[in-house]
Amino acid sequence: MSEPYLSDLQTRLRQFAQDRDWEQFHAPKNLAMALAVEAGELMEHFQWLSEAQSEQLAPDKLKTVGFEVADVFIFTVRLADRMGIDLADLVEQKIKLNEQKYPADKVRGSAKKYTEYATD
Amino acid sequence: MSEPYLSDLQTRLRQFAQDRDWEQFHAPKNLAMALAVEAGELMEHFQWLSEAQSEQLAPDKLKTVGFEVADVFIFTVRLADRMGIDLADLVEQKIKLNEQKYPADKVRGSAKKYTEYATD
Amino acid sequence: MSEPYLSDLQTRLRQFAQDRDWEQFHAPKNLAMALAVEAGELMEHFQWLSEAQSEQLAPDKLKTVGFEVADVFIFTVRLADRMGIDLADLVEQKIKLNEQKYPADKVRGSAKKYTEYATD
């Protein structure tokens, strides 16, 4: 992977798994599940909050939730490594695709439009 | 955020949202939902495959699934930005916590132990 | 299973899978994934809506989303069948546990309390 930060992180996480003989559990199927499980744990903190409340977490809560975001991130990077994909390159491609799909002058200022576009 | 790659990406994604007047929809609650939705779309590709099959995706499929991983990554970085957390720092802290929680010489070579530890 | 509606539904869904030789794919692990994927598809319809908007879906949308709820329900019942559990009995037990865990006179009228209790 061309992006050093992600490349280094993949190497560390791979080593972490190898040191524990955990590579055997890290089939992409299982990592995708683990990622979705972490996404659920992250979401749990927000489920009964209003959108406004979700913007104003207390410092302790913010750190707890932040670690859930980190868990999702870690499994995403680990999965990319096990799939052998260049995550930074795909992210770059995806942002460019989104720029074409949602031209700013076409979608600006309309909740309705956003809802329609973004659930494609 | 101290890590330039993530910091730059957050800035780009923020600008992307601002240009479309989408910041109004990006409350942390909603972004956490969107992240979980993308995690579900990613997982869908693997649900009926065996673990072995999930390691051997055809090139076309690999790219399709790779874009789903990129979607998860993008929402993770966007959420970190809206929450105002330093994602790279939390990832670093979390890896160190995991090293303490799962010492290599204690957990190595046991599926049972892995299952028990890792579902905490 | 003692509840005829669920029992009959399990039999129909089992027959549906057998007729297509799909039982081989319906390991509990895979069904749990499929259920979570459907839950993600359901949630996608709500991710950018306000809570108030989510109460007022247009009739067409309501039917579309309703089918997603049905998909979740179907996989839940299928999974219970493959796990060999009595779903109606566990639901009954769980409601009773919740009544003990969240006594009405203790938790009433407090968002804060709800949030704390319900994220346990």
Added chain:
Amino acid sequence: MSEPYLSDLQTRLRQFAQDRDWEQFHAPKNLAMALAVEAGELMEHFQWLSEAQSEQLAPDKLKTVGFEVADVFIFTVRLADRMGIDLADLVEQKIKLNEQKYPADKVRGSAKKYTEYATD
């Protein structure tokens, strides 16, 4: 709802929420999140197991996982109530749609076909 079991269950769960003044938190958006969170908790038990292991849970584990299935079921029924949809009717319609979409003689005996069909 025409199906007495589901209708009675909806009434009980509605009363449970009303007794605790929790209806205010149960917007369909939030219930869909809660359902997905429970689906994640359910899936967590299976993420590192093989498909074969997922078929052979020990009795204690089976009960624990069974309660997670019950949680998903309860939120599904609660959501249907808050959306005002006839869940049993939609389930019936959906099964009939699936019978048309996946004709037994066309899809039988092919993992490849199943994977293609079922990820539509």
